[in-house]
Amino acid sequence: MANAKEVELLGLWVSPFVRRVEWALKLKGIPYDYIEEDILNKSPLLLRLNPVHQTVPVLVHGGRVVSESFLILEYIDETWKHSPLLPRDPYERAMARFWASVAESKVLENAWIAMCSEEGEEKERAIELATEALGHIEGVIRGKAFFGGEAIGYLDLAVGWVSLWLPVWDEVGSMKIFDQAKYPATAAWTGRFIEHPVIKENLPPRDKMVVYFRDKRSRIMASKSHA
Numbered sequence: 154m155a156n157a158k159e160v161e162l163l164g165l166w167v168s169p170f171v172r173r174v175e176w177a178l179k180l181k182g183i184p185y186d187y188i189e190e191d192i193l194n195k196s197p198l199l200l201r202l203n204p205v206h207q208t209v210p211v212l213v214h215g216g217r218v219v220s221e222s223f224l225i226l227e228y229i230d231e232t233w234k235h236s237p238l239l240p241r242d243p244y245e246r247a248m249a250r251f252w253a254s255v256a257e258s259k260v261l262e263n264a265w266i267a268m269c270s271e272e273g274e275e276k277e278r279a280i281e282l283a284t285e286a287l288g289h290i291e292g293v294i295r296g297k298a299f300f301g302g303e304a305i306g307y308l309d310l311a312v313g314w315v316s317l318w319l320p321v322w323d324e325v326g327s328m329k330i331f332d333q334a335k336y337p338a339t340a341a342w343t344g345r346f347i348e349h350p351v352i353k354e355n356l357p358p359r360d361k362m363v364v365y366f367r368d369k370r371s372r373i374m375a376s377k378s379h380a
């Protein structure tokens with residue numbers, strides 16, 4: 154087991170990418186030091202540790218640096234093997250990675266685009282792509298407690314943002330990608346996910362999130378209209 158000095162995480166309180174790494178560390182009981190970043194004024198430390206993407210999360214373990222949240226989850230799972238996140242079966246592992254990447258590239262990215270777009274064709278198209286992909290995710294969770302089976306696993310952590318961030322983005326973007334009536338299995342799963350004690354204690358406050366994303370949206374809209 155690592156001691157606290159061994160593991161450091163550079164993060165941002167409101168980031169879904171950072172939270173999934175924190176959830177993994179907490180589920181495995183790995184102590185870590187958390188360093189909050191100001192992504193509008195990035196620290197020399199962040200720029201030095203993650204010069205390629207300059208994004209959080211960044212995990213530092215015994216002086217070695219890993220960036221990109223999905224790669225960090227894999228690194229954590231391979232380094233601390235107890236309470237495994239990824240399934241053992243190679244096919245199941247491939248499927249967990251496949252659906253994580255679908256959720257990220259189709260649901261998350263399009264939900265973000267939709268939230269940050271004015272009413273119109275671009276927004277409609279993004280909503281369509283996100284909802285279509287969410288429909289596929291609904292098929293994956295149907296009949297299961299968690300994507301990982303009986304316990305939270307890699308795919309639960311990957312899709313975890315749907316439980317809180319997506320409803321907030323829907324509110325801020327005046328849209329309804331996550332229609333609970335349309336995706337009842339996903340809705341039931343978000344209820345279970347959010348009630349898990351580790352997750353429940355490690356969620357940002359919803360009201361602060363709304364303020365943060367409203368501001369973020371305005372800034373992005375303003376920069377688009379000046380482009």
Ligand SMILES: N[C@@H](CCC(=O)N[C@@H](CS)C(=O)NCC(=O)O)C(=O)O
Pocket residue numbers: 165167168169170192207208209210220221222223
């Ligand atoms: N694909 C990355 C995305 C990370 C990301 O976009 N992080 C945001 C915070 S939510 C960030 O650091 N943004 C700073 C920037 O883009 O300049 C991951 O999964 O780690």
